[in-house]
Amino acid sequence: MQKQHNISLLPHNTFGIDVKAHTVIKYADATELSELIRNTRESLSLPLLHIGQGSNLLFMNDFRGTILLNNNTEIEVLQQDQHNILVRVGAGYVMDDFISHAIEQGWYGLENLSNIPGQVGASAVQNIGAYGVEVGSMIHSVSCISLEDGSPKTFMHDECCFSYRYSIFKSEEIRGKYAVVAVTYSLSLDFLPHLDYGGIRQALAARGVTADDVTAQELRDTIITIRGNKLPDPKVLGNAGSFFMNPIVSREVFERNVLSAYPEAPSYPYDSEHVKLPAAWLIEQCGWKGKTLGKAGVHSQQPLVLVNTGGAEGSDIKALSDTIQKDVTDRFGIDIYPEVNFIY
Numbered sequence: 001m002q003k004q005h006n007i008s009l010l011p012h013n014t015f016g017i018d019v020k021a022h023t024v025i026k027y028a029d030a031t032e033l034s035e036l037i038r039n040t041r042e043s044l045s046l047p048l049l050h051i052g053q054g055s056n057l058l059f060m061n062d063f064r065g066t067i068l069l070n071n072n073t074e075i076e077v078l079q080q081d082q083h084n085i086l087v088r089v090g091a092g093y094v095m096d097d098f099i100s101h102a103i104e105q106g107w108y109g110l111e112n113l114s115n116i117p118g119q120v121g122a123s124a125v126q127n128i129g130a131y132g133v134e135v136g137s138m139i140h141s142v143s144c145i146s147l148e149d150g151s152p153k154t155f156m157h158d159e160c161c162f163s164y165r166y167s168i169f170k171s172e173e174i175r176g177k178y179a180v181v182a183v184t185y186s187l188s189l190d191f192l193p194h195l196d197y198g199g200i201r202q203a204l205a206a207r208g209v210t211a212d213d214v215t216a217q218e219l220r221d222t223i224i225t226i227r228g229n230k231l232p233d234p235k236v237l238g239n240a241g242s243f244f245m246n247p248i249v250s251r252e253v254f255e256r257n258v259l260s261a262y263p264e265a266p267s268y269p270y271d272s273e274h275v276k277l278p279a280a281w282l283i284e285q286c287g288w289k290g291k292t293l294g295k296a297g298v299h300s301q302q303p304l305v306l307v308n309t310g311g312a313e314g315s316d317i318k319a320l321s322d323t324i325q326k327d328v329t330d331r332f333g334i335d336i337y338p339e340v341n342f343i344y
């Protein structure tokens, strides 16, 4: 275990916000975390905040508590039959590295999630999703350690309550109470590509690959290219991916507030009564695409992504976020909410 004080969080958040943490602890595995909580919780500066690569966080101030970082990258095959495999992965494994490893091993299902920043632990908390696939559908169970008493607890798939950008780990009741230490994925040994999200088939065709003979590696490479064309690289321009969630509204609200004035407005069916709207489109209609406010900006290729144009503080990003939220509400009567976690 490694414990440090008064540490810059710049390497630990993709937004590039330059704040400090009172304490940062890197632990090796679940046993070490459990012992740390059981034996020394009283002496740690609080609150405890478990983070991965900090790709979905916005630090608003110096953090007065203890940041916990997981170093565990163990992979263990728990079970395998002719078509499926159960693989337990340490929460500290970089998700994209695991996806690459899985494809090499012939474990399929995660290809469309290629190049999403963050670690395996966060994949379960956020229920990361892209290009028509959500990771929750492939999560068998999530192993945790209680941050209150150090005890272990496993949440089975159904207990995780996965839905769009949501899991029980984001709920009022559970949020911040557990550290995810490993995720068990149920992956397929047969490659069944998901190609129906807008743009994938065209991008494959542009590479001279047909849907019938695409390989998992080609699909991964294609997804990486599509993402790379739209999303800014956090190493170059600080950002946390999609800043807002896409709002889910009733068909009635969509027709009355949006379609009546914009007959071409995009929407995706969500259930029989609701549609999901691309927040990127709503933000673009409000004139924010490519615009800046102070040291915060709206990305020019994908307006759902807010960026640090250089030296921004959390409050700069929040000021832009608040203004965009208000403009979208004023124009469309639809509220959009950040997917990024604000840390005070």
Ligand code: EPU
Pocket: 129, 130, 131, 132, 197, 198, 230, 231, 240, 241, 242, 243, 244, 245, 246, 266, 278, 279, 280, 281, 282, 284, 289, 300, 301, 302, 303, 304, 339
């Ligand atoms: N759009 C615009 N203007 C733009 C860009 C997009 O109007 O400049 C509209 C278009 O109608 C487009 C639609 O937005 O068809 C959807 O755009 P895109 O395919 O880029 O997806 P998204 O809904 O904006 C979501 C995820 C992304 C994920 C993509 C692809 C959320 C909050 N975001 O974005 O996730 O990569 O779909 O599946 O659901 C992330 O979480 O960090 C992330 C990047």
